[in-house]
Amino acid sequence: MQNLTLTWHSAGGAAVALYGGSYAAARARRTPLSTMLREAGTLLALFALWQLVGHLSVMSTDHALDRAAWIHLTELSLGLPDEASWQAAVTPCPALVKLANYYYASMHFAVMIGVLVWVFVRYRARYAWVRNTVVITTAICLLVQFIPVAPPRMLPGSGFVDVAKEYGQSVYGGAVGGVVVADQLSAMPSVHVAWCVLAAVAVIRVSPSPLRWVMVLHPVLTVVVVVVTANHFWADGLVALAILLFAYAAQAAAARWRARRPAAASEGSPAEERTAVHP
Numbered sequence: 302m303q304n305l306t307l308t309w310h311s312a313g314g315a316a317v318a319l320y321g322g323s324y325a326a327a328r329a330r331r332t333p334l335s336t337m338l339r340e341a342g343t344l345l346a347l348f349a350l351w352q353l354v355g356h357l358s359v360m361s362t363d364h365a366l367d368r369a370a371w372i373h374l375t376e377l378s379l380g381l382p383d384e385a386s387w388q389a390a391v392t393p394c395p396a397l398v399k400l401a402n403y404y405y406a407s408m409h410f411a412v413m414i415g416v417l418v419w420v421f422v423r424y425r426a427r428y429a430w431v432r433n434t435v436v437i438t439t440a441i442c443l444l445v446q447f448i449p450v451a452p453p454r455m456l457p458g459s460g461f462v463d464v465a466k467e468y469g470q471s472v473y474g475g476a477v478g479g480v481v482v483a484d485q486l487s488a489m490p491s492v493h494v495a496w497c498v499l500a501a502v503a504v505i506r507v508s509p510s511p512l513r514w515v516m517v518l519h520p521v522l523t524v525v526v527v528v529v530t531a532n533h534f535w536a537d538g539l540v541a542l543a544i545l546l547f548a549y550a551a552q553a554a555a556a557r558w559r560a561r562r563p564a565a566a567s568e569g570s571p572a573e574e575r576t577a578v579h580p
Contacts, residue, residue: 437548452486
C-alpha cells in the first residue's frame, strides 16, 4: 500500500504549474479559477515541502531510536497507558488491524483535502482561516521533524509489532516514484493527529448543521489508529495538539492586531488633530 503518490519533485513542479495557471487566469479576469488554482498550488507546495523534509530527515538517523526509547520510558513514568498494551488488545482481530492500517495510510490526507475543498466551495469567507491553520501547523511540525524520532514499532524489545508490514500494508520501505523513500523517522510530532483535530474543529466551527459533531469521531479514531498501529506515541499527538493551539493563538493575535490598526490610524490622523485644535 502506498499513501504518498507524488515525490517532492513532481509535487513542486505541479505547484509551479498551478501558480502559473493562476496568474494566467487572473490576467484573463477569471478570478474564481485563478483563486482555485492558487489554493491548489499552495497545498501542493506544502506537500512538496513535507516530502522534502522527510527525505532530509531520513538522511540523518542518529539517535532516533534513543529518542523514541526515552519518550516511551518517560510516558510510562508519568503514568500514561502503554501503547503496546493497546496494540496487544487489537492484534488478535486481523480485520480490525487491517482497517486500522488502511485508516492510517489514507484517511488523514483524504479527509483534510475534503474539508478544505468543502470550506472553499461552501464557506469561502472562512477558508483563509482554515487554510492558514493548515499551513502554520504543518510548517511547524516539519521544522520539528528535522530532529529524527523513531516510531514505537521500531523499538526493539518493547512489545510493539509492525502490523502494517505484517499484513503487507506498510506505506514505508519502498521508493515513491523511484526517488524518495517515505519518512519513517518523523514520529514527533504526529501530523496525523494535528490534521484530524484541525479538520474536526474546522467543520464544527464552520458548519451550522447539528450533524457537524459527528466529525469528532475522526480525531478519536485517528488517535486510536496511530497508537494500535504503533506509528506514534501519545506524546507525539500531545506535541501536535500544542502546535495546533499555537497556530490558532497566532491567528487570533494577528486578527486583533489588524483590528486595532485602523482605529489607531484614525485616532492619529492629521485631519482629526487639526479638528481638535481648531473646532
